[in-house]
Amino acid sequence: MKAIVVTDQAAGTAGMKLVERPEPQAAINDVVVQVHTSGFVPTELTWPSTWTDRRGRDRTPSIPGHELAGVVTALGYGTTGLSVGQRVFGLADWHRDGTLAEYVAIEARNLAPLLGDVDFTVGASLPISGLTAWQGLFDHGRLRAGQSVLAHGAAGAVGSMVMQLAREAGAYVIGTGRAADRQKAFDFGAQEFVDLDNDALEDVGGVDLVFDVIGGDIQMRSASLIRAGGTLVSVVGTAEARPSDGLAVDFVVESDRAQLSEIVQRVRDGRLRTNIGKVSALDDAVATFNATERRAGKTVIRVRP
Numbered sequence: 001m002k003a004i005v006v007t008d009q010a011a012g013t014a015g016m017k018l019v020e021r022p023e024p025q026a027a028i029n030d031v032v033v034q035v036h037t038s039g040f041v042p043t044e045l046t047w048p049s050t051w052t053d054r055r056g057r058d059r060t061p062s063i064p065g066h067e068l069a070g071v072v073t074a075l076g077y078g079t080t081g082l083s084v085g086q087r088v089f090g091l092a093d094w095h096r097d098g099t100l101a102e103y104v105a106i107e108a109r110n111l112a113p114l115l116g117d118v119d120f121t122v123g124a125s126l127p128i129s130g131l132t133a134w135q136g137l138f139d140h141g142r143l144r145a146g147q148s149v150l151a152h153g154a155a156g157a158v159g160s161m162v163m164q165l166a167r168e169a170g171a172y173v174i175g176t177g178r179a180a181d182r183q184k185a186f187d188f189g190a191q192e193f194v195d196l197d198n199d200a201l202e203d204v205g206g207v208d209l210v211f212d213v214i215g216g217d218i219q220m221r222s223a224s225l226i227r228a229g230g231t232l233v234s235v236v237g238t239a240e241a242r243p244s245d246g247l248a249v250d251f252v253v254e255s256d257r258a259q260l261s262e263i264v265q266r267v268r269d270g271r272l273r274t275n276i277g278k279v280s281a282l283d284d285a286v287a288t289f290n291a292t293e294r295r296a297g298k299t300v301i302r303v304r305p
């Protein structure tokens with residue numbers, strides 16, 4: 001099968017190569033999925049799990065990409081809940097070969113059915129951004145109606161989901177980003193917008209939940225805006241930032257079939273809009289990941305033409 005592999009962490013995306021690899025076999029409780037579309041987060045190439053297995057042993061050449069939508073072609077021993085021919089989407093294991101390939105072996109529990117009227121491109125754009133937003137807001141942030149949320153990186157893949165889900169839950173949403181992101185942030189549900197390069201973040205006043213995807217100084221300054229009992233949730237580390245009288249949670253998104261189903265249901269009925277930037281063929285994927293222009297949402301790779 002065709003697959004993109006990486007062998008050299010120092011080379012970053014420039015080290016990605018499109019090669020021939022053996023098709024994967026389904027292990028216990030796995031399915032093999034013929035990948036139609038794949039999602040890749042550039043920071044994957046800095047994660048240890050891209051380079052080593054769970055025991056810390058080198059697993060290169062490894063296939064990156066952790067989001068997929070496709071069709072089940074085989075079931076492993078003992079696999080239940082999915083069937084051959086079924087359309088699925090979901091989040092691949094961080095420590096196993098990923099989805100920038102024609103086939104992937106993946107635990108069935110990491111996948112949810114993709115209903116027939118949701119196309120594969122939309123399906124592959126949802127798992128990481130949708131689950132990250134859902135888990136940060138509801139599992140870790142315990143968001144309640146009437147609270148206020150500061151959603152950093154509002155025009156990005158995660159931020160645009162955070163704002164929509166927070167609004168639906170009855171929160172007041174302040175988005176942040178670059179000056180050029182203002183209109184996009186409003187389109188995805190922001191009620192206020194902070195241009196981080198030109199506006200004073202401190203003018204926001206108090207908020208109940210900060211959802212951080214940026215880190216560093218922005219995170220430090222955001223922590224001081226959190227009201228008593230509020231929460232800072234971060235997907236980029238919370239080394240220093242702590243709300244003075246609240247909770248800081250740094251988390252890594254997990255697969256969850258029920259949450260995937262909630263997310264795709266919202267996309268179907270128009271409550272949630274996905275934020276897709278560029279769509280490229282697998283043959284063009286390495287060039288796409290190495291392009292220098294600014295990403296405008298989630299990049300989706302169309303593996304099957």
Ligand SMILES: NC(=O)c1ccc[n+]([C@@H]2O[C@H](COP(=O)([O-])OP(=O)(O)OC[C@H]3O[C@@H](n4cnc5c(N)ncnc54)[C@H](OP(=O)(O)O)[C@@H]3O)[C@@H](O)[C@H]2O)c1
Nearest residue numbers: 043132153155156157158177178196213214235251252253
């Ligand atoms: N731990 C986890 O489970 C998890 C899950 C999902 C994502 N993540 C991480 O979360 C981050 C965001 O992911 P994403 O997919 O949403 O990325 P994305 O689509 O690139 O969105 C990030 C947004 O934040 C903006 N931004 C970044 N730094 C900024 C700054 N200093 N000032 C103003 N705007 C800034 C970006 O603008 P520019 O493009 O102009 O910088 C972009 O619009 C990534 O680092 C990703 O690895 C972690």
